[in-house]
Amino acid sequence: MKVGVVTFPGSNCDYDAYAAVKSVLKEDVEFLWHKSTDLCGSDMVILPGGFSYGDYLRAGAIARFSPLMEEIVRFAHSGGMVMGVCNGFQVLTECGLLPGALMRNRHLRFSCKYVYLRVENNGSRFTGACRPGEILRIPIAHGEGNYYYFEDDIRRLEDSGQVVFRYVDHDGRVTDEANPNGSANNIAGIINREGNVLGMMPHPERAVEDLLGSADGLRVFESVRTACLAMAGAGGN
Amino acid sequence: MDSNEKAVVYVRLKEGVLDPQGLTIHKALLQMGYSDFLSVRSGRFFELEINSECADIDREIGEVCSKLLANPVIEEFTVERIR
Numbered sequence: 001m002k003v004g005v006v007t008f009p010g011s012n013c014d015y016d017a018y019a020a021v022k023s024v025l026k027e028d029v030e031f032l033w034h035k036s037t038d039l040c041g042s043d044m045v046i047l048p049g050g051f052s053y054g055d056y057l058r059a060g061a062i063a064r065f066s067p068l069m070e071e072i073v074r075f076a077h078s079g080g081m082v083m084g085v086c087n088g089f090q091v092l093t094e095c096g097l098l099p100g101a102l103m104r105n106r107h108l109r110f111s112c113k114y115v116y117l118r119v120e121n122n123g124s125r126f127t128g129a130c131r132p133g134e135i136l137r138i139p140i141a142h143g144e145g146n147y148y149y150f151e152d153d154i155r156r157l158e159d160s161g162q163v164v165f166r167y168v169d170h171d172g173r174v175t176d177e178a179n180p181n182g183s184a185n186n187i188a189g190i191i192n193r194e195g196n197v198l199g200m201m202p203h204p205e206r207a208v209e210d211l212l213g214s215a216d217g218l219r220v221f222e223s224v225r226t227a228c229l230a231m232a233g234a235g236g237n
Numbered sequence: 238m239d240s241n242e243k244a245v246v247y248v249r250l251k252e253g254v255l256d257p258q259g260l261t262i263h264k265a266l267l268q269m270g271y272s273d274f275l276s277v278r279s280g281r282f283f284e285l286e287i288n289s290e291c292a293d294i295d296r297e298i299g300e301v302c303s304k305l306l307a308n309p310v311i312e313e314f315t316v317e318r319i320r
Contacts, residue, residue, distance in 0.1 A: 058308055065305075094308065101310040108257050148254065148311055182255070 106182025
């Protein structure tokens with residue numbers, strides 16, 4: 001498997017994502033510069049966290065128009081796997097690859113802490129290595145992670161299994177206290193209808209070794225690897 | 238002094254979309270003793286200096302508003318032209 005990690009001006013989790021793939025997952029990985037239009041044969045592209053283009057205007061709003069993003073949108077439309085973490089999730093909603101929007105946290109503070117996530121759909125390409133309902137401990141670090149979408153659309157996302165991660169408490173209960181930003185239905189991560197694009201606010205790349213405090217994020221990377229190998233085996237891209 | 242025509246774009250959250258910033262400002266007003274302001278909604282505005290010789294400027298303004306300046310999922314915009 002080959003992973004491409006995008007670097008926008010202002011990305012700051014690109015090296016974490018790179019290290020997670022290279023040193024922990026031990027797979028091939030390459031940085032993709034935002035001005036380039038070459039995905040370098042990546043099987044999966046990661047849009048990392050950070051503050052692309054200084055988060056000017058709205059988080060992710062400017063990054064969306066970079067030359068590389070146009071290529072990534074084409075890649076995703078042809079079935080390529082794309083994963084956006086934190087600022088990457090914001091870019092994915094801004095460019096329309098994922099529905100909804102990420103608004104300012106309800107309490108207006110930047111929130112940086114470990115949270116618990118419940119795997120709501122382990123049938124996706126990004127969660128296949130997780131048990132149904134498994135609880136993952138993964139950190140968040142954002143000021144604008146408050147997932148918003150119209151009520152009817154949220155219901156549709158829920159019904160179609162597109163909500164893959166939800167903020168819960170230590171015991172897996174969906175509570176308001178466990179919701180760090182005010183997201184609708186405690187939503188922490190969603191996939192698109194086709195299932196090849198994931199956006200999540202928590203940072204799995206920061207939780208890939210016990211030394212870091214948790215290795216739960218590795219589950220996401222392992223799921224992706226399995227999915228990529230299956231696609232390659234099936235003669236996909 | 239001659240000055241170029243401007244388009245002033247106001248972007249605000251749609252009605253019904255929670256505006257934590259507006260709520261916080263409102264709370265501050267109440268704390269300051271101003272009880273006659275019933276609510277606050279926040280937003281932002283952009284001043285675009287435009288080439289008034291462009292025949293298609295209205296379409297272009299509409300485009301940049303919905304493509305870039307506002308996020309149509311959560312925000313709405315109004316445009317004012319100033320000569």
